[in-house]
Amino acid sequence: MHLTHRPVQSGDIPVICCFPQGPDELFYMFPKATYPLTPLQLSDAIAQRSASTVVEGQGLVLGFANFYKAEHGGVCALGNLVVAPAARGHGVARYLVQCMINLAREQFAARELWVSCFNHNTAGLLLYPQLGFVPFGVEERQTWDGTRVALVQMKQVLG
Known part of the structure; x- marks a missing residue:
């Protein structure tokens, strides 16, 4: 599948809102949001x-x-990452993270790109190290229903 990327437009927003398939997936994408x-x-x-x-x-x-x-010359931190359910497992997240790495370098001259991933998010925990991210910390957090979870923090030094 040929993939392209562009800045979000207002017409994209209702489509993106349908991507999280339940409170857990929304929590991975956007912990402060309500499903x-x-x-x-x-x-x-x-x-x-x-x-x-x-x-x-x-x-x-x-x-x-x-x-x-997004600190110019400093750290960019990736957030709100989500892939359409039908497109999962087809390289969309990998392509998107690569695009964001390039944006961090080109638009912000960032030295590091950080990403945080919850321990239940197996796909993310497996993807980010493949793309050069290295864990550097773990924080305790609570899910939308009060369950204890680990937030694994990873970073990539941008050359």
């Missing part, structure tokens, strides 16, 4: 973040991510 994800919740997050980007394939929006932290 189901609404256009207002996502629009507010986009307004407070940088480089909100979508991946397209075959004319469809297939993935979304942004930076919740």
